Amino acid sequence: MDTDSDVLLEVKGLRTRFRTDDADVTAVNGANLRLRRGRTLCVVGESGCGKSVTARSILRLIDPPGRIVDGEILLRRDGSDGRPAETIDLAALKPTGRRIREIRGRDIAMIFQEPMASLSLVHRVGNQIGEAIRVHNPMPRRQARQRVLELLDQVEIPNPERTIDAYPFQLSGGMRQRVMIAMALSCSPRLLIADEPTTALDVTTQAQIMDLLVGLQHQQDMALMFITHDMGVVAEMADDVAVMYLGHVVEKGPVDTIFHDPKHPYTRALLDSIPRIGGARRERLSTIRGTVPAPADQPSGCVFRDRCDFVMPGRCDRIVPPPIDLGPERHVRCLLHGGAEPEAEVTTSQEAADAG
Amino acid sequence: MRIPLLTAGSRRARSRSTEDDTDGRTAVAPQWKLVLRRFRKHRLAMASAVIVVMFALVGVFAEFVAPTTPSDYSADHTHAPPQRLHFVDTTDGVDLGLYVHGYESTRDEETLAREFTVDEDHKIPVGFFVRGEPYEMWGLFGTDRHLIGPEDPDERMYLLGADRNGRDMLSRIVYGTRVSLSIGLAGVALSFVFGIVLGGISGYVGGRTDTLIQRAIELLMSIPTIPLWMGLSAAVPREWGPLQTYFAITVILSLVGWTDLARVVRGRFLSLREEDFVLAARLDGCGPARVIGRHMLPSFTSHIIASLTLSIPLMILAETALSFLGLGLQPPVVSWGVLLQEAQNIHSIANSPWVLLPGVAVTVAVLVLNFVGDGIRDSADPYR
Amino acid sequence: MWAFVTRRLLYMIPTLFVISLVSFAIIQLPPGNFINTFVAELRAQGQGVDNAQVRALEERYGLDDPFLVQYGKWISGILLHGDFGQSFQYQRPVSDLIWDRIGLTLVLAVCTTLLSWAIAFPIGVYSAVRQHSVGDYVFTFIGFIGLATPNFMLALIFVWISFRYMGESVGGIVSPEYADAAWNLGKVLDVVSNLWIPVLIIGTAGTATLIRVLRANLLDELRKPYVTTARAKGLPEWRVILKYPVRMALSPFISTIGWILPTLIGGEVMVSIVVSLETTGPLLLDALSSQDMYLAGSFILILATLTVIGTLLSDLLLALWDPRIRHAQTAKG
């Protein structure tokens, strides 16, 4: 098991809320995450469960009316890059302040969901990447341009000399995402957050982009937080997995244990919905019963109980499941595994094992 | 073929309405009810709507609301200043009741201009539903009841001052409300016909017809409107009667003003044409008239109402400008623009600034109509 | 880009053709033959008009010809000889009368456009970035009032205030003491001091529109993902806003200029009439009221042409400003 010095970023009890005239949406409700150097954490969950909001909260990029109302986001600097070793609580910084700006792009970089909309269409590629370099390492334009060319080459863009002077609307979706990656890597960040970087791309391009990301991660020894709702991608990329549901991290742990021994009914349901090659032809994929409730009216107690096949009436609707420690780096938030009466745990976990 | 399309459309529609509002009630409410509900939340727009209704009432019941008739003059009250309406008389004890003070006028020997001072001793009681100048209500029946006025029909009341001929500004502005608002409405109604027909054709048919109509619109829009309006209205023969002139001016205003509306209609048609449910209706075998009438029109009525509301003020402004220049309506017709003609004389403005008051009426009317129009537009489409 | 410019220039030809037709139609609209009116007027003043002169005039304008032939003579006179015809009222060629005035109108329009931009840009950006702040509400409210008040009304209020409180009656671009002086610094300053208020008045409605357009655009743009990307790079907030969303929001803002121009010219006409500036406004009104139709028609033609040119310029500016438009146009052309 790795030591604590590997931990780059730790999210503790993060709560992000959107307050609008007619509703109060807690998009992230007490999330705990840990990101380690050189490892990939995959965050999975259905659309709207708060993955993007978690990621943006880390970089303090939540637009009003959103606000971090509770929790800590601890960034550990080990002092290897000449800056003093220290631990910074990002949640306590001013979202427009100088401190967080120094962290953005330099310590933590981010790649966004839609490569189409995430680049400015009226500025040249070279300008947008060069700016990202120069904001943290002031250098002459010429030198920055050289560095941009290197970066474009690094993200395997054919013909960097042409691309550098192109506008994003002249590039294909895959190329734009590569440009985004080049931009994110421009200051050699120690953590890269990729928010569904491949969702908008076709399958072949998806695979290429993921290969590229994995390669770069190993090369630079970065931590990678990879957001997706595709369990197939998780199986391929993850070292660790965090499963989110309605703003809660319901289960997390190393990828093997999650796939081979899922504890939370939601995780199990997610795994059941992956099509398997070689599976029985006629067999229908199972889907999860019901739909995600609107974040504004969260159920009391366990948030998943309305759709859960193992719901325990009288308990799940009353007790908010606490995180249960199931071994090193392995947590689940489900009353089936504890947090309620002890005998309940025994019987149902037996049942659960049968079902799984 | 048809079935997947329909389900795709309805699924999209469902997901959109759940985004709209999360409670189930809203999802089934008809479009206009949603719009109305959102509009009610717009405080500024609601307040403005109330004022618009008041303007409309004043216009409709102008004869009754005005303290006197617009042509009722008094040579002794040339440019008499506005009187203050008092509510309580405290000169000896407290005496509740409306009243104004009379004038004492002197004539300046040199300039022959009248100078007015308030005559504190002369108290003119003011009442509601009083008898005054006789008039014909809507040209239907004669009466002499006025909403407000001096209790003694022989006394004169000038709450907003008097013009060059000693006519009551308030009454004239009230009568002007009818003409100015109605010409705005009529102009918009006419532009609406032009706009919806041409914009609709342009957006629905598309192709070469669309290009042709769009070029025509661009052309009309590139001509500076005021000179164009001036040129057209100068061609209206002077000897035409008030009613003919009124119609001529309305037609001229709408000839120039339909372009915006046509653009809005076309834009909406174009975006709607691509929507699934229209395609579905088309594949169902509905003819174009039915597709337009039953499926496309209802879904953007609120947009059109918003655009209409926003074009009324433009018409009002245009009529005011033309009449002010003497190219629009002519006296004895009373519109805000005609009333402002009196302000062309610098001495009138300098000595009796209340001749500018019709302009204030214009500003307020235009302002509230804009607020209402914006409110409707926001409520019709909160995502834009 | 050059293909685009050429294409736009070619597009202008049919537009200008139709505009000239419309202008000529306006000349022809008033009932009666204006030479008759003119001759009758002269005779009423006790002047003898010799028949040869009348016939010469009728010959020249081809008054008995059908509409299109008359139009042909009129337009070829303009195109070939710069001859806009004769003003009946002033008994002078139209071209002698209008160019000075058109020039002043142009100066006013350009000044007003520049001033409107200079005012609208910072206010629009501020209102959007600080949405719902007190400043935003104040500017929005003032903007609405500016939109709702006819600009001749503003001019009237200005006339009243300057007469009442400064004891001077306004009017004129060049003060009497400089009327015959050659151009020097004093005269320029004098003109500026006479012009800045009319420019403000003419520009009010346009400025208010520009502020609204910019604010709305910028509010849309501020929520776009590319702004978040820029923030995620670690750029200072003001640099993020000015470089990315403002840049995008200005595109529709620039295309607005094309249709602000007709409004500006209209406003200029109205305001000049009220504060009696020696621009097109008063002369056009005069020409229209006295049915001096060649004069009026030429004004309308020239003003419309200028507007079309202005629109063209704003389109070119937009193409320079927005690479997407430039590339789309180049691809097409």
Ligand SMILES: Nc1ncnc2c1ncn2[C@@H]1O[C@H](COP(=O)(O)OP(=O)(O)OP(=O)(O)O)[C@@H](O)[C@H]1O
């Ligand atoms: N600007 C906002 N205003 C109000 N609510 C918001 C806002 N942004 C996000 N939310 C809420 O936060 C919830 C989580 O959103 P988020 O974007 O994190 O979902 P996600 O897990 O990234 O989904 P997806 O897979 O679709 O990207 C949403 O359900 C939404 O209700």
Ligand SMILES: [Mg+2]
């Ligand atoms: Mg997301």
